[in-house]
Amino acid sequence: MKIKLDKSNHPIESNISLISRRSFFKLFGAGTAASAMYGCGTKTSKTSESQSGSRTDEPPKDKMTCRSNPNTGDTVSLLGYGCMRFPTRKKEGSEEEEIDQELVNQLIDYALAHGVNYFDCSPRYIQGMCEGATGRALARHPRNKFFIATKMSNFDPEKQKRENSIKMYRNSFKELQVDVIDYYLLHSIGGGGMANFNARFIDNGMLDFLKEEREKGTIRNLGFSFHGDVEVYDEMMRWHDEGKVHWDFVQIQLNYVDWQNLNNNKSTDAHYLYDELHRRGIPAVIMEPLLGGRLATLPQYLFLQLKTRRPEESAASWAFRFAGTPDGVLTVLSGMTAMEHLQNNLWSYSPLEHIDKQEDELLAEIAKEYQKYPLVACTNCQYCMPCPYGLNIPGVFMYYNKCVNEGSVPSSSQDKNYRKLRRNFLVGYDRALESIRQADHCINCNKCVPKCPQRIRIPREMRRINDFVEMLKQGKDFGEASGQK
Amino acid sequence: MLRKLRISLAFIVFVLMMLLFFDFTGTFHRFFGLLAKVQLMPAILAVNTVIIIALVLLTLLFGRIYCSVICPLGVLQDLISHFSKRGKKRPFNYSKPLTLLRWTIFAAFALLLVFAANYAALIEPYSVFGRIAANIFAPVYKAGNNVLAFFAEKTNSHAFYTTDVWLKSGITLGIAAVSLIVVGFMAWKYGRLYCNSICPVGTVLGLISRFSLFKPIINLEKCTTCGACARKCKSQCIHPKEHTIDYSRCVSCFNCLEACEQDAMKFKFSSNKAPENANRPENKDFSRRSFLSIATAFVAGSTLKAQEDAVDGGLAAIEKKKRPRRTTTLVPPGAQSLRNLNRHCTACGLCISACPNNILCPSNKIEMLMQPEMNYERSFCRPECTECSSVCPTRAIRKLTKEEKSSLQIGHSVWLRQNCLAVRDEINCEACEKHCPCGAISRVPLAADKPDSVKIPVVDTERCIGCGACEYYCPARPFAAIYVEGHENHKFI
Numbered sequence: 001m002k003i004k005l006d007k008s009n010h011p012i013e014s015n016i017s018l019i020s021r022r023s024f025f026k027l028f029g030a031g032t033a034a035s036a037m038y039g040c041g042t043k044t045s046k047t048s049e050s051q052s053g054s055r056t057d058e059p060p061k062d063k064m065t066c067r068s069n070p071n072t073g074d075t076v077s078l079l080g081y082g083c084m085r086f087p088t089r090k091k092e093g094s095e096e097e098e099i100d101q102e103l104v105n106q107l108i109d110y111a112l113a114h115g116v117n118y119f120d121c122s123p124r125y126i127q128g129m130c131e132g133a134t135g136r137a138l139a140r141h142p143r144n145k146f147f148i149a150t151k152m153s154n155f156d157p158e159k160q161k162r163e164n165s166i167k168m169y170r171n172s173f174k175e176l177q178v179d180v181i182d183y184y185l186l187h188s189i190g191g192g193g194m195a196n197f198n199a200r201f202i203d204n205g206m207l208d209f210l211k212e213e214r215e216k217g218t219i220r221n222l223g224f225s226f227h228g229d230v231e232v233y234d235e236m237m238r239w240h241d242e243g244k245v246h247w248d249f250v251q252i253q254l255n256y257v258d259w260q261n262l263n264n265n266k267s268t269d270a271h272y273l274y275d276e277l278h279r280r281g282i283p284a285v286i287m288e289p290l291l292g293g294r295l296a297t298l299p300q301y302l303f304l305q306l307k308t309r310r311p312e313e314s315a316a317s318w319a320f321r322f323a324g325t326p327d328g329v330l331t332v333l334s335g336m337t338a339m340e341h342l343q344n345n346l347w348s349y350s351p352l353e354h355i356d357k358q359e360d361e362l363l364a365e366i367a368k369e370y371q372k373y374p375l376v377a378c379t380n381c382q383y384c385m386p387c388p389y390g391l392n393i394p395g396v397f398m399y400y401n402k403c404v405n406e407g408s409v410p411s412s413s414q415d416k417n418y419r420k421l422r423r424n425f426l427v428g429y430d431r432a433l434e435s436i437r438q439a440d441h442c443i444n445c446n447k448c449v450p451k452c453p454q455r456i457r458i459p460r461e462m463r464r465i466n467d468f469v470e471m472l473k474q475g476k477d478f479g480e481a482s483g484q485k
Numbered sequence: 486m487l488r489k490l491r492i493s494l495a496f497i498v499f500v501l502m503m504l505l506f507f508d509f510t511g512t513f514h515r516f517f518g519l520l521a522k523v524q525l526m527p528a529i530l531a532v533n534t535v536i537i538i539a540l541v542l543l544t545l546l547f548g549r550i551y552c553s554v555i556c557p558l559g560v561l562q563d564l565i566s567h568f569s570k571r572g573k574k575r576p577f578n579y580s581k582p583l584t585l586l587r588w589t590i591f592a593a594f595a596l597l598l599v600f601a602a603n604y605a606a607l608i609e610p611y612s613v614f615g616r617i618a619a620n621i622f623a624p625v626y627k628a629g630n631n632v633l634a635f636f637a638e639k640t641n642s643h644a645f646y647t648t649d650v651w652l653k654s655g656i657t658l659g660i661a662a663v664s665l666i667v668v669g670f671m672a673w674k675y676g677r678l679y680c681n682s683i684c685p686v687g688t689v690l691g692l693i694s695r696f697s698l699f700k701p702i703i704n705l706e707k708c709t710t711c712g713a714c715a716r717k718c719k720s721q722c723i724h725p726k727e728h729t730i731d732y733s734r735c736v737s738c739f740n741c742l743e744a745c746e747q748d749a750m751k752f753k754f755s756s757n758k759a760p761e762n763a764n765r766p767e768n769k770d771f772s773r774r775s776f777l778s779i780a781t782a783f784v785a786g787s788t789l790k791a792q793e794d795a796v797d798g799g800l801a802a803i804e805k806k807k808r809p810r811r812t813t814t815l816v817p818p819g820a821q822s823l824r825n826l827n828r829h830c831t832a833c834g835l836c837i838s839a840c841p842n843n844i845l846c847p848s849n850k851i852e853m854l855m856q857p858e859m860n861y862e863r864s865f866c867r868p869e870c871t872e873c874s875s876v877c878p879t880r881a882i883r884k885l886t887k888e889e890k891s892s893l894q895i896g897h898s899v900w901l902r903q904n905c906l907a908v909r910d911e912i913n914c915e916a917c918e919k920h921c922p923c924g925a926i927s928r929v930p931l932a933a934d935k936p937d938s939v940k941i942p943v944v945d946t947e948r949c950i951g952c953g954a955c956e957y958y959c960p961a962r963p964f965a966a967i968y969v970e971g972h973e974n975h976k977f978i
Contacts (some may be wrong), residue, residue, distance in 0.1 A: 389960050390803040427646040431638055435864075436803050443906075443914040443960050463919075474869050 059346035064115030067330050069283055071248045072220055074147060074182070076331045078324050078349045080118035080285065081111050083134045084125040084381070085335030099126065099133040107342055108137040114346050117146045118331045120285075121176065122187055123168055124153040124383075131175035139177045148176055149183035149285075151225065152210070154200050155451070162204040169210075183285075184210065184219040185251055188383075188453055189236070190228030197232055211245065221248035225287065226273065227453035237276050249330060250277050251285040253453075255295060256322045256363040257370055258288075274326060283330035289323035290316055290334065292379025299373055299405050302366050309362065318355075320348035322363055325355045375401050376461050377454045384448040384458060392437040393448060393458055399432040400465050410472070412479020422472050429469065439466040487752055488739035491553055499560040506618035506838045507626040509648050514839055514876045521835055523555060524611040525686050527878035530602070530829045541693060548697040548737040549690045552680055558610035559680060559736065561617075562672035566719055569673040576716030579724045580675075582731055583682045587691075594685040603856050606831040610684050611878075613664045615833030616855065620661040620847075623838055624650050649863070653837060653846035657855045676719030681734045691733035699754055701741055703728050707749035714741035714750055806862040807963040813971035815859040815951065817845060818866065818893045819874035819882040822974040823853075830856045830881035836873035842866065844953070845873060856881075859895075861953035861969065866895075868922045868952055891922070894978045896951030896971040898926065898944045904966035907931060907939045917942045917955035917967050925949040926967075942967060947978065 065078040086104050088097045108119075119138065121131045131150060138146055150172045154165045172181065186207075189197050201207040213219045224247065226233050239245050254270040261269050277284045290296055296316040298306070306318050323332045332349075336342045355363065378397035387393050403409045403425060410421040429438065442462035449458055471478050501517045508514065521527060528536040540551060552559045571577060590608070597605035606612040627650045634645040652658065671679045680687040694700075703714075705728055712725035718741055722734035741750050813823070817836060820826035832855035837845040842864035847855045857873070859866060868891035874882045885893065898917075906912040908931065918926045925948035928940035942955070944967070951969045959965035 386801040388801055390801045392800055424643045427643045430646060437800065440920070441916075441958065441960070443912075443916040443958075444919070445912050445914060474867070 059350050063350035065349050065352040077117045080331035080333040082333040082335035083121045083130050085337045099129045104133050105137045120333050121150040122153050135176040147182035151185040151187035153187040165206050183221045186224035188227050189224050190226045190232045193229045223249040225251035249283045253288040254286045255289050257367045278328040286323045286332040289332050290319050295319040297405050317348040324352045384451045395433050396439045413477045488743050495554045495560045502557040507623050521878035526609045530879035544693045547699050548694040550737040552736040553738045558614040565672040566676050580721040591685050591688045603832045612831035612833035616661040617665045619834035619838045620658045656849050657847035695732045701752050704749045707747045713744045717744035804962040809968040815971035817873045817882050818895050819885045826881045829879050832856050835876050839872045839876045861956040865953035865957040894950045895975045896969045897946040897949040899970050900967050904961045907941045911939045916958040920954040920958045
């Protein structure tokens with residue numbers, strides 16, 4: 001999900017993006033504006049004083065809050081670049097997607113210029129094109145200006161064979177065009193319990209292999225990212241305590257909704273995960289601070305509560321400030337697709353304004369309310385895709401969530417404007433997704449379920465959404481008055 | 486005055502009639518569905534005595550005003566003739582009636598009507614118009630709608646939504662195109678020649694209109710025999726020298742009234758003298774030509790390609806479904822039986838245009854060419870939808886209520902073991918069971934002695950209504966593992 005700017009700010013924001021993009025082109029534009037190199041770079045520092053108020057210019061370059069990694073002494077920017085949502089475009093004359101490298105270069109250049117120095121990749125992201133694109137963009141900068149993070153993404157049983165896992169590891173260096181990887185992660189452990197963990201890292205000796213690589217210095221920090229079964233997390237902590245393996249850092253999902261999750265068990269309770277790390281002095285890398293963009297587009301009622309407190313800040317900025325506030329956090333990752341996302345996020349951390357006690361209480365309240373909405377917890381990470389039966393799983397969830405957030409889901413056939421809502425929902429559904437990609441085509445094969453890091457029971461959600469769509473299509477009575485649903 | 490009234494009425498009827506065939510949203514049918522039902526041939530097939538008597542009375546009163554105002558094909562010809570400037574730059578002149586040809590064709594038509602109504606429909610004016618509108622003009626209209634939908638989407642408006650434009654039947658499109666060319670050519674060159682030589686409705690109404698009470702009458706005292714009326718007569722039925730009008734061919738268009746500067750032509754009540762036109766020469770030459778041109782309709786095909794489905798990069802490619810071979814053709818609920826549909830359907834295609842689920846298309850089978858059949862590659866027959874049965878003007882598809890529709894069995898599902906994903910790939914697929922609206926499909930273990938083995942669907946054919954949800958949703962491609970076999974006779978369960 002793309003991070004969206006709040007609508008109320010839109011005229012101003014689009015204005016900045018115009019100005020800043022123009023000056024940006026002057027700074028980094030290839031060829032055309034070369035004579036203006038760094039010409040207006042100094043302008044920003046003057047206006048940066050007003051950054052806590054309305055934003056009239058681009059974010060400051062020298063105000064990024066940084067954290068120190070106790071293991072290696074790395075000074076890491078609080079905003080980390082998640083490279084899983086780079087802009088793509090259709091290849092010419094083909095339906096295939098390719099990375100829009102020109103835009104990626106612009107984004108990475110801009111991020112580096114504004115103090116972002118942590119780049120998080122995986123061999124799996126963006127249909128396998130993530131590492132190559134990041135490598136190409138970063139190769140144009142000095143190696144000591146950035147930290148690279150990538151992962152052992154051996155989910156596929158075929159990839160779990162030792163030689164294939166090692167091949168994946170080696171290939172990352174080639175794609176990223178580096179000799180040393182600063183942060184290397186066992187990608188998304190927890191799903192499938194210890195059995196799956198053992199198959200991926202113990203039985204094939206990959207964990208030992210990676211520890212050796214760290215000894216050699218090819219990997220500077222070894223850690224893991226976690227989703228799912230908390231038993232695995234606890235086991236990893238135990239190993240750390242026993243000295244079986246030293247975790248230099250751990251990547252967890254943390255945001256104000258997951259901080260104390262009411263709907264799930266403690267496995268996704270970020271509070272618990274973070275405390276375990278903090279106790280041991282392990283730096284935490286934060287993922288999903290925005291829940292895949294969902295916290296950037298809140299339901300109107302909640303959104304206004306935040307706006308009332310800080311009229312000039314976006315909903316997203318609250319989520320970023322929340323994720324960045326605990327001091328055990330090394331960096332907060334955000335998958336930024338457009339320049340506007342990047343700028344908005346830079347503002348949130350240049351520098352970070354801590355969430356105070358009052359604000360913390362407000363966010364806890366918002367989180368509580370938020371979880372009452374019938375949203376699907378999808379973060380559009382695409383791990384479930386491609387669905388073998390052609391569904392666009394995240395697409396269905398994104399559309400449904402969007403309608404819930406906008407309040408455009410009819411809650412009852414007695415609604416005043418039921419007919420209009422019904423039509424808009426159905427027409428919009430067909431626009432968002434081809435009919436053969438819609439929820440009704442789910443056959444409940446359950447192949448997607450183990451792939452989902454958010455542990456969404458995808459077929460069940462598909463059925464729930466389709467039942468709703470069918471009800472609208474058939475024009476059935478539903479809702480409070482008729483006592484159904 | 487009368488002429489202007491005729492033109493205005495005809496224009497309104499024509500536009501509404503076109504919309505009736507264009508509309509895919511189910512809006513117009515409710516209001517203007519009657520327009521299709523007052524067409525003579527559908528009324529006869531539906532044995533709608535009220536309308537038949539009304540039309541006969543109308544013709545007895547005012548002549549063939551039906552052909553000028555109510556018949557959409559007649560108005561279409563007038564439009565074409567208007568653009569050809571015939572009657573203006575190139576005046577019409579009297580031509581002799583083609584009585585023998587007319588009645589020969591009529592006899593053939595009547596014979597066909599009894600034995601193969603769909604072939605009789607090849608020259609039946611309402612269904613000829615229907616096919617032209619549905620197969621040639623409607624796709625243009627829909628494409629226009631899709632352009633609007635594209636812009637509506639850009640501006641976040643929900644006023645228009647995209648609809649599928651697809652080739653429903655190449656053969657029928659070919660027939661429609663040939664009809665348009667033949668009728669168009671005749672109208673361009675000879676005005677209402679089609680109506681007065683080929684059209685069976687014209688022939689029947691001509692028989693009545695000879696005795697109509699009101700008709701154009703030439704006042705011999707005022708007439709200067711200038712021939713202005715004959716030059717404007719698109720039916721070519723006014724003989725200016727003999728001062729006679731062939732009322733069997735006159736379509737009461739009133740063009741002659743305005744053409745006459747002497748005020749000698751009046752549309753008025755006249756006691757019924759026997760019509761004056763006595764001479765009925767034959768014209769075999771023409772008949773052969775027209776027969777040949779109609780015959781070409783059978784062989785004309787089309788090479789139009791269906792719109793290809795677009796597939797995104799991150800999404801699995803989905804193979805298109807192929808039609809299963811059904812032993813018995815599936816026909817719409819309300820058709821009662823294959824025989825009833827076959828006998829009563831004029832193949833106008835109104836039901837096909839009206840189907841919101843894109844499951845009806847003109848048949849390519851010889852015995853029911855152009856008549857509607859059902860296929861489930863694009864969707865299934867929603868039990869709550871009764872569109873086709875409510876628009877049919879001939880009662881080839883009888884009107885159904887939602888309740889009747891959902892308990893009407895038009896076919897039953899057949900499971901094909903070798904295609905089923907459960908058997909082929911051991912996947913616990915529940916698509917067919919999940920979507921069956923009448924609970925006719927259950928799943929049982931593949932191996933009877935192993936309750937944990939993958940489950941396969943079993944069909945309770947007594948409860949199955951043949952809606953095709955299972956066939957449409959079956960993930961086996963290109964051929965579904967469960968498909969609907971049609972029934973000769975539909976029945977309520």
